[in-house]
Structures are given as structure tokens and as C-alpha cells.
Amino acid sequence: MQLSINEKNTIQNFASVMTDSSKVISELIQNSRRAGATEIHIHYDKILNVFQIKDNGSGIDNFENLITLSESGWNKDTQENDSPFGMGFFSTLFAADAVIVESNGQILTIDTKKALNFEDIPAPTASPNKMEQGTSITLHGFNTDHGINVSSKVFDLALYSSIDIYYNGKLQSSSLSFRHFQKNNRVVQTPFGQLVIEHPFSTTLTLVCQDLLIGERKTYSNVLYLNNTIEMRMPDRDIILNADKFNKESYAWLKTFWTNELIQIRKDMNNDVAFLDKYFSHVMTFCKSILNDINYLPKDAFRETQKYTCRDDFAADGVPKGFTKAELQDVLVHNIDDFNGSSCNIANQFFYYANAIELCEALPDDHWAYEGIFKLEQCANDDFEISTSSGEIMEYSLEYGMVGDALIVDTDVEILHKPTGKIVTVSPDNAFALFTECEGFYKDISVNGKLESPEFVIGKDAVIEDELLLQVKSYRNEFDDNNDTELSEDRRSLTSQVSAFKADDVKQILSDLIGHIPPVLQSKLAGHKLTATIENGRLIFA
Known part of the structure; x- marks a missing residue:
């Protein structure tokens, strides 16, 4: 047969x-x-x-x-x-x-x-x-x-x-053909064909075989014009045979190529500070081990510590400059990129008021920057103590949110990091949350030796902002993302209650609570003298 x-x-x-x-x-x-x-x-x-x-x-x-x-x-x-x-x-x-x-x-x-x-x-x-x-x-x-x-x-x-x-x-455009594309771009010979580099340090490839685009042109990619060593599916030549093997080998080649490029650039520049300021992100991608040999980190390695909020769009700003190894020893640095939950919300307050910065990149494990850094495992809430010399508890209620206690303080608040003995002072013109409901966690504050467990610590000179309420997870769970009006009303209500609590003048307290009278009522009430009593928490006019 x-x-x-x-x-x-x-x-x-x-x-x-x-x-x-x-x-x-x-x-x-x-x-x-x-x-x-x-x-x-x-x-x-x-x-x-x-x-x-x-x-x-x-x-x-x-x-x-x-x-x-x-x-x-x-x-x-x-x-x-x-x-x-x-x-x-x-x-x-x-x-x-x-x-x-x-x-x-x-x-x-x-x-x-x-x-x-x-x-x-x-x-x-x-x-x-x-x-x-x-x-x-x-x-x-x-x-x-x-x-x-x-x-x-x-x-x-x-x-x-x-x-x-x-x-x-x-005549049709042939701008991406090798004959034209190479004119304004660098060409490198690879084991797989000729690589035309439009985007330095990109490992994304657009593939062309015998003038035919393979797949689609990818964003931020360089174009590789394949040679005849690459086996294609016949007859269309639209798919590379053993594509996984090709992808691994081509990526490995590119990583080695760009690593060598960076090493040569560093040598040519002969200025490690300028080199990292310009090429830090690429060094992190291809050869971050060389960072161990440089006593400097650029600003892109850090960001400021922002006050925690439960908003989804919470983001931190960058820092204005980089730091040498010696300079970084005088700066409070941590590498906690997520303060969400009860485990380290107090750490956020500590770092925020200390003007600490976050090391936001994963450096080599043995990098010198990790020597004096505050790490997550030593920044749980139990690692901190909070105290103040005086303050009074105020009961509050919010129409769209919750009821609870706030500590109104007129002296500095101190946050102690017990493992290091470092103390951060929060002045009375600030306000922050102690409570988060992520695990039903309360953090006590010592007020002249007596422990209290309020949701908020509010300085007598503090301006209450929307974000203060959103630091509390239980409020965040009730808050409608699409209704900032409710949030603003609760913030104004809390502000009025704090003002009334601090005031001694009864008339001023009532004026603050009642607030501005709408124009439609002003003419009707003009000239009237009203007598009022308080019954069951309500203001009753005679």
C-alpha cells in the first residue's frame, strides 16, 4: 500500500x-x-x-x-x-x-x-x-x-x-517598510532579523515577515523585520510556529541588549546622579542590581505620604528631588504603599505628620536604602501610642452617616512609634481619624493618662475637610460615591457641632447651629423676637 x-x-x-x-x-x-x-x-x-x-x-x-x-x-x-x-x-x-x-x-x-x-x-x-x-x-x-x-x-x-x-x-504610503522606516531610526541586527528602534528600551515588538505584518502593530513598539530562520505557518505566514519559544528568546535577547545599552550609557555619562535621574525606570526594568553600586536614588524612587482616605482615587504626589545615601539618613522613610484597613491606619497619621516619604520602588533586597527604613511589619497599630495632655469628648451625629465621639483637643497630640522611640507631634490645627471598621478596630488615645476611644481627634483650630470623614471606613461604606452633596452637608454639620462645643456664648452657639436663614424667610421673620426652649433635644419656639 x-x-x-x-x-x-x-x-x-x-x-x-x-x-x-x-x-x-x-x-x-x-x-x-x-x-x-x-x-x-x-x-x-x-x-x-x-x-x-x-x-x-x-x-x-x-x-x-x-x-x-x-x-x-x-x-x-x-x-x-x-x-x-x-x-x-x-x-x-x-x-x-x-x-x-x-x-x-x-x-x-x-x-x-x-x-x-x-x-x-x-x-x-x-x-x-x-x-x-x-x-x-x-x-x-x-x-x-x-x-x-x-x-x-x-x-x-x-x-x-x-x-x-x-x-x-x-502611490500608497510605505512609511513602515524597512527601506523607509530605517532612515530616521536606529537599526540593530538580531538573531531574528533587523530591528528598527523607534522607542528605546521598549521590549514590545511589531513583527513583519516578507513585507507582511504579523498580527497587529502594537503601541510603543519597535519593528522587527524577521529573517528566514523564523518558521511561519504556511501558506499565509500569519503566525509564528513555536511562538512561545520565539517570544521567550526574543525577550531575553532584548533584555540583554538594553542592559548593555544602559551600562554603556552610564559609562559615557560618567555621572551617576544624572544617569539615574534620566534612566531610573529603565534601570529598574533591566538591570536594577547596579543600583547597589550607586549612592544615590532619584526622585522617581519616592513619593510623599498622603493623608489616608477611603476614596478609590487616593494617590500620592512625587517628591521634588532625589537623595544621596547620606541625605536619606536624615529623612523618615517607609515602604508601605497601602494604609487600607485597621492594620496600619495610625502609621499613616504618623508618617503624614512627620512629612515622611515612601520608597515606592522594589529595589534589590540588599540595597542600602532598606537599612533605616520603616517596614510594614513594624508599623501595625499596636506599634504606636497616641497621647495628649488635655481634651474633651464631644458626642456628634451626622444626618447621612453615623453617630459617635470626637476628641476636641487644644494641645499638641503625640504619636509614639514604640519600636524606635520616634515621636511625631500633631498641632491643634489638624484633625485625623483614629477609628476604622475594617476589623472593628478602635485605637485608644491617652488624654492626661485616661484612655479614650473616639473616632476623630479634632484640634481646636482645625478646618474640617471632607476627607476627614472618609478616613473612617464605616462612613465610607454608607457614603454614596456619586453624591458629594451629602458628604459636604455632613462635613458642615460636624464643623457646626465642633464650633458649638467649643463656644461659651449660648446665643453664638444657636446662631452657628441655625446658620444662614434663606431669603424667603428673612422678610417674614424680620423684626420678630422669638422665645425658645429645648425639649427632648429639639428647639421649640413659643
């Missing part, structure tokens, strides 16, 4: 595979390129549904090769460099009703329906057009059933083409 093939069924089965007429366009352009053409002219008449491609290549010597499956007919060099599959022209039989080929003074007309039924194809005859050079292929009844946009397809193919392509008389 031997392998055999049913020729007729095989050919007919191709009809279900070759349904994308846009592939025909790319195959015919490929054939023109292999024929040594320097120009390709494509014409498409949408009304007559006629597609034509002409080139100035070497032409066709043997028309029999066109209609022989898997017989490319190309010379030895082309076969070695391009590995033609022998199906380019064959695909036209599934994309049109009739195909007319003119080359080297001959013309061949193919009725595709008859040809695919294995009926005889008339031999080429002398061409009346007497083409002196190149090849012309015309497809009558071009198949556009799958919504192919001929103009867009030609435009996309021309972008990466090594030869000029004209569509209906207009």
Missing part, C-alpha cells in the same frame, strides 16, 4: 479554506516582489467588480507552474530566502469567476469554475497588448462576499512593502 491523494476532492476542499479574497491580494503582491518588481499598480473597479494587478518584474516563463498546486516555479535563491509555498496564484481560482494572465507576450484565460472541475484550460496565446515587461493578472467577478474593503487592504499591505504600490493611480 502507498499514500495516495484524491486530486479532485482535494481541490474542491480548498474552496472551504480559501474564502478570504483579501489573502489573494497579499499573495499576488508577494509574487510581484519575488519576481523582482520595483512597482506594482493595482486597479479595482467596484462597479464592474474587476480587480487587476500589474508589475514590472521578470514575468512568467512557464504558465503551467501557475496552475500546478505546490509548484512555485521560483529560482533557487527565492526558494531558499522566501520558502514559497506554491499556492499564491492558485488562490485566485477561488476568488473570481475568470482570471486573465498576461506576461512575456502571452495571455492565459481561465474559467475558474471549469478549471476547478478539472476541465481543460486553453493554452496561452499571443497577447494583443504586447507587454514588454512584467505581469498583469486580472480577476473578473472578484469575490467580495465577506465584506472585503479592497482600498483598505491595499493601504495596509503597502505600509510595509519594500516596493512602491499604486492603487487606482495613487
